[in-house]
Amino acid sequence: MQARLHLPLWIHAFEHVSAALCAKVTAALEQAGLQPAPGGARPSGFGLALLDGVDAAVLERVRSLAAGASVLAIAVGARPPATADMWALLEAGAFDVLNWTDAAADAARIQARLERRDALQRLAGSPEVRSTLVGASPAWRALVHSVVEVAAFTESPVLITGETGTGKDQVAQLIHRLGGRGELVVLDCTTLTPELAGSELFGHERGAFTGAANARDGAFALADGGVLFLDEVGELPLPLQAQLLRVLQEHTYKRVGSNTWQRSRFRLVCATNRSLEDEVANGRFRADLYHRIAAWRCRTPPLRERGDDVLPLAQHFLALLAGPGAACGFDDAVREYLLLRDYPGNVRELRQTVARLWYRHSGPGPITIGDLAPDERPAQGAPACWPDIRFESAIRAAIDLRIGLARISQAAADIAIQLVLEQEGDNNQRAALRLGVTDRALQIRRKAWADAH
Ligand SMILES: Nc1ncnc2c1ncn2[C@@H]1O[C@H](COP(=O)(O)OP(=O)(O)OP(=O)(O)O)[C@@H](O)[C@H]1O
Numbered sequence: 001m002q003a004r005l006h007l008p009l010w011i012h013a014f015e016h017v018s019a020a021l022c023a024k025v026t027a028a029l030e031q032a033g034l035q036p037a038p039g040g041a042r043p044s045g046f047g048l049a050l051l052d053g054v055d056a057a058v059l060e061r062v063r064s065l066a067a068g069a070s071v072l073a074i075a076v077g078a079r080p081p082a083t084a085d086m087w088a089l090l091e092a093g094a095f096d097v098l099n100w101t102d103a104a105a106d107a108a109r110i111q112a113r114l115e116r117r118d119a120l121q122r123l124a125g126s127p128e129v130r131s132t133l134v135g136a137s138p139a140w141r142a143l144v145h146s147v148v149e150v151a152a153f154t155e156s157p158v159l160i161t162g163e164t165g166t167g168k169d170q171v172a173q174l175i176h177r178l179g180g181r182g183e184l185v186v187l188d189c190t191t192l193t194p195e196l197a198g199s200e201l202f203g204h205e206r207g208a209f210t211g212a213a214n215a216r217d218g219a220f221a222l223a224d225g226g227v228l229f230l231d232e233v234g235e236l237p238l239p240l241q242a243q244l245l246r247v248l249q250e251h252t253y254k255r256v257g258s259n260t261w262q263r264s265r266f267r268l269v270c271a272t273n274r275s276l277e278d279e280v281a282n283g284r285f286r287a288d289l290y291h292r293i294a295a296w297r298c299r300t301p302p303l304r305e306r307g308d309d310v311l312p313l314a315q316h317f318l319a320l321l322a323g324p325g326a327a328c329g330f331d332d333a334v335r336e337y338l339l340l341r342d343y344p345g346n347v348r349e350l351r352q353t354v355a356r357l358w359y360r361h362s363g364p365g366p367i368t369i370g371d372l373a374p375d376e377r378p379a380q381g382a383p384a385c386w387p388d389i390r391f392e393s394a395i396r397a398a399i400d401l402r403i404g405l406a407r408i409s410q411a412a413a414d415i416a417i418q419l420v421l422e423q424e425g426d427n428n429q430r431a432a433l434r435l436g437v438t439d440r441a442l443q444i445r446r447k448a449w450a451d452a453h
Helices: 019-031 056-066 083-091 103-124 127-132 138-153 168-179 194-202 238-250 276-281 287-293 307-322 332-340 346-360 389-400 405-423 428-435 439-452
Strands: 009-013 045-051 069-075 096-099 158-162 184-188 227-231 252-254 261-263 267-272 296-300
Touching: 009 019, 019 045, 019 103, 045 056, 045 103, 056 069, 056 083, 069 103, 083 096, 096 103, 103 138, 127 168, 138 168, 138 296, 158 168, 168 184, 168 227, 168 267, 168 296, 194 238, 194 252, 238 252, 238 287, 276 287, 307 332, 307 346, 307 389, 332 346, 332 389, 389 405, 405 428, 405 439, 428 439
Parallel strands: 009 045, 045 069, 069 096, 158 267, 158 296, 184 227, 227 267
Antiparallel strands: 252 261
16 A cells, blocks of 8 residues: 555554564554654654553553654553543543554554544644634643534534633634635624514515515525524524524525525534523523534633633734734733733733733833733732632643642642742741741641651
């Protein structure tokens, strides 16, 4: 078979995997056109983890391999791993788990998985995607991956959920562009009343009602061959939900004032900041419609869950304002301000904050705190907002590394003690006072810490 895949592919064989078996797998992969090499200490690219049995050490190693690479776990033992072990491998970062049974077929399966993964990653990393959905935090990367997958590789309806200003509209537009099909027709469901909706959705014939001087196409006709984006779908009145369901099931509809069935094929993308599951439970949203529109779900995380993205997003918005080639940034104090403040309006609020800074700014050089409007400056002497977005971000990083609560609490306390002791010149009494603990309690804690290290 001709080589189709030019991936930096490595193989990591765990202890219990014999050299003979490893050679057999390698030969079969080469036969299929892949060119595997042994994995280095910190592998990147794509890798196969050959394993026979799953235990804590194997999971730990898979976790470290998957930190910098896309890892496919290949179970080469006589018996496939238990289901729980397969889930654990996914949890540890493997993107799939396959059993090695018959060389020729297995090599083809591995190749197909790697090709799909490679195509996905290329698209997710393409300039078009990166400039539309800016951000590199783990939560954001997971979303982008999911969006790219559904847009480029499926025709599935998509439901985008998330708080206001988190980028749902942005995601819908990207799904349309990556899908490469027809028009994007956007309907804001908050503006659809039962009286207006018939004409908006289905269109009407001339003279269908008073004022219908001309025939008009509705959203279903306009979206034929393209994408229909129903924004704020959670606001759709119940009678309209019933009508929409019928069109989704039959792909046919009638214009108002017409007896002729029209056909329309479109991809449906919906967005809402409501919990549609709660709406269904409360009888405000039809369960059958929910299951139709939510075949694939994406959640745009709020900015507080992606603190690492605040500065890259701010820089992105600034570059859009400053224009191509303009070198403009934020000085340290402004960066700190941007990181510490709250964003109830999420990315939209961050964008507006950057715009206000930019409009007040003049001349060359970075944006400085004087560019902040007086009513936006943090009140001096006022207690800082804590825990802030940076604290949350640090804790999230620990959680992502699967560090437990005890270690997180312990580390936070240890770091606080070290910092205060440094500031108080190692004076135990003064440090204890500042930390709100007794002198004795701090001494005991320091002794325990010294014994442990
Ligand atoms: N990841 C992102 N990268 C770049 N711009 C973003 C991103 N997320 C949001 N934005 C920008 O933030 C603003 C709000 O985004 P958008 O309108 O997509 O949010 P939304 O979730 O649809 O909000 P709403 O629910 O209020 O309609 C837009 O100006 C958009 O360009």
